[in-house]
Amino acid sequence: MSKFLEDYEIGERLDLGSHTFSKDEIIRFAENYDPQPFHLSEEEAAKTHFKRLCASGWHTASVYMKLLVATHKRLHMEALADGRVPARYGPSPGFEDLKWLRPVFSGDTISYHTIVADKRNSSTRPAWGLIYADNHGTNQNGEPVFYFRSKVFLERRPQIAEHA
Amino acid sequence: MSKFLEDYEIGERLDLGSHTFSKDEIIRFAENYDPQPFHLSEEEAAKTHFKRLCASGWHTASVYMKLLVATHKRLHMEALADGRVPARYGPSPGFEDLKWLRPVFSGDTISYHTIVADKRNSSTRPAWGLIYADNHGTNQNGEPVFYFRSKVFLERRPQIAEHA
Numbered sequence: 001m002s003k004f005l006e007d008y009e010i011g012e013r014l015d016l017g018s019h020t021f022s023k024d025e026i027i028r029f030a031e032n033y034d035p036q037p038f039h040l041s042e043e044e045a046a047k048t049h050f051k052r053l054c055a056s057g058w059h060t061a062s063v064y065m066k067l068l069v070a071t072h073k074r075l076h077m078e079a080l081a082d083g084r085v086p087a088r089y090g091p092s093p094g095f096e097d098l099k100w101l102r103p104v105f106s107g108d109t110i111s112y113h114t115i116v117a118d119k120r121n122s123s124t125r126p127a128w129g130l131i132y133a134d135n136h137g138t139n140q141n142g143e144p145v146f147y148f149r150s151k152v153f154l155e156r157r158p159q160i161a162e163h164a
Numbered sequence: 165m166s167k168f169l170e171d172y173e174i175g176e177r178l179d180l181g182s183h184t185f186s187k188d189e190i191i192r193f194a195e196n197y198d199p200q201p202f203h204l205s206e207e208e209a210a211k212t213h214f215k216r217l218c219a220s221g222w223h224t225a226s227v228y229m230k231l232l233v234a235t236h237k238r239l240h241m242e243a244l245a246d247g248r249v250p251a252r253y254g255p256s257p258g259f260e261d262l263k264w265l266r267p268v269f270s271g272d273t274i275s276y277h278t279i280v281a282d283k284r285n286s287s288t289r290p291a292w293g294l295i296y297a298d299n300h301g302t303n304q305n306g307e308p309v310f311y312f313r314s315k316v317f318l319e320r321r322p323q324i325a326e327h328a
Binding site: 029032033034035036049050056057058061062063065066069090091092093094095096097098099100101103147148 | 193196197198199200213214220221222225226227229230233254255256257258259260261262263264265267311312
């Protein structure tokens with residue numbers, strides 16, 4: 001999000017990169033935050049409806065965040081290198097409609113991307129707006145595994161904000 | 165969720181316990197999944213709108229899951245000890261409307277609870293239903309910090325499912 005609110009177009013796509021979920025990482029996350037059998041061992045997972053070791057849904061979501069932050073940092077640095085002022089982004093007040101569409105199994109590589117869905121100016125903070133995005137995770141077979149609609153505060157262009 | 169779908173009443177409350185977010189844990193989660201300055205160090209956080217080190221929103225959500233799983237395990241064991249058959253619960257297809265209402269700062273103790281909001285039988289899997297719940301996180305000052313509406317597959321009572 002090195003760009004300001006006005007610079008984003010509805011439908012614009014941003015690829016966030018991909019992540020391979022290793023067995024060790026799936027188990028480590030689950031031990032800390034979601035210790036259910038199908039997240040903890042192949043043997044236990046085989047006895048469940050999932051059949052195979054798969055990642056906690058909160059792990060799938062957290063990896064989205066990891067890749068989003070890395071993408072922001074890269075775009076921020078690119079903006080600075082180009083002599084542009086990078087826009088700041090603020091907190092997320094939350095989101096709507098998260099879906100875990102398929103399990104993320106051990107060894108799966110999930111590619112994440114985000115598509116700008118909507119944007120609006122903040123009614124209370126004239127220097128800021130809210131940007132809405134549809135976020136998608138897709139496995140190595142092209143199957144959707146993860147979706148949610150996010151909203152995040154994003155800075156407006158300074159000259160526009162001053163006259164708002 | 166040791167109880168079957170039919171055993172839950174709308175409005176029923178389940179306390180999930182509480183968790184104190186230590187500085188070390190906040191930083192460890194952020195290093196792995198959300199490396200933004202306000203999640204990584206007190207010094208960097210002081211320069212941001214948050215002012216103080218605070219937990220990743222995905223960390224707050226993951227701790228909810230940790231406490232939910234622990235509560236399920238306790239209720240499952242209690243059911244077995246009482247000679248009852250514990251209900252199985254299935255995967256979550258996702259959820260609606262998650263809100264991060266206030267920051268969770270280093271040292272905050274968040275208490276989580278869940279309130280049954282709705283339930284319905286599955287149209288495709290007669291042995292199962294979907295249970296909807298409003299999940300809340302509240303800090304040590306009684307202020308709400310976290311909310312989302314979950315939905316999870318939950319087993320129906322066997323004798324009812326057989327005649328459905």
